[in-house]
Amino acid sequence: MTLNSYPFKDEQEKNSKPIGRYPVPYKKDLPFDIVELMDEVERQIGFLPNIFKVLSYRPLEFRAFFAYYNAIYNKETGGLSKADKELIIIVTSLSERCLYNVVVHSAMYRFYSKNPVLSEQVCINWRKSDLPAREKAMVEFALAVSHADEITDEHFKKLEMHGFNREDAWDIATITAFFAMANRFVHFIDIIPNRGFYSVGRNNDTKQTENESTAPKIC
Known part of the structure; x- marks a missing residue:
């Protein structure tokens, strides 16, 4: 397999910094x-x-x-919206100091929430942000999973108070666990965020406020 650090046209930019520690294959290979x-x-x-x-x-x-x-x-089922999932990813990635996933998923949270101010607040201090009580309960549970805290019935009761059932708790946990793995992988490879993510969702352009069904599916 032929390897090259810059096989993709969007990375042929002014900045020649590699996107990670490992070489990237040519697309043709x-x-x-x-x-x-x-x-x-x-x-x-x-x-x-x-x-x-x-x-x-x-x-x-x-x-x-x-x-x-x-x-x-x-997935099409469950009580979590795309904005909920992005919020979980941002908060747990902040806790794990993962620049790549914070940049990428704060962009996607801006897109889905259509609230760039709230996204900025969350990235600084979610506890002091304008997040509703429901979302704060959700991310508290996600952080407990991320930190490998002992999960008790009290965690589930608190979620239930805010409208989350046991299936929703499972979905919160799987998103959290998957991105805990992804955050560690990104740390190891030292992946840098694409410049394009910094501008996503920061204005009211119609392309950035379309229905979720047409939104970009990325990781």
Whole structure:
């Protein structure tokens, strides 16, 4: 397999800093299904998130990673919205000091919540933010899972007070656990965020306020 640090056109930028510690394969050397997914995502958002490039170094793990992400993130059932899931990812990634996932998922939270001010508040101090009590209860539970705290019946009772059932608790936990793994992987590889994420969801452009069904599906 031919390897190169900059095989994707969106990374041929002024800054020549590598996107991580491992080389990225040329797209022409990758399996067709992986290239097809990459092209779909790039069409949706205008650039290819660096996590796709880095994981393409190991195609079997690429497929497994995105298959599980799709199963827990893009499922049609359950009480969690896309904004809820992004909020969980931001808060737990902040706790784990993961710049990549904080930048990427604060962008997606801005997109889904349509509230860039709240997103900024959350990234500074979610406890002092304008988050409703429901969302604060959700992220408190997510942090307990992320920190491997002892989970007790009291955690479930508090969630139930805010409208979450046991299935919702499972969904909060799986999103949290998956991104705990992703955060550690990103730390190890030292993946940098794409510049494009910094501007997502910061204005009222119609392309950024469409229905969730047309929103970009990324990781």
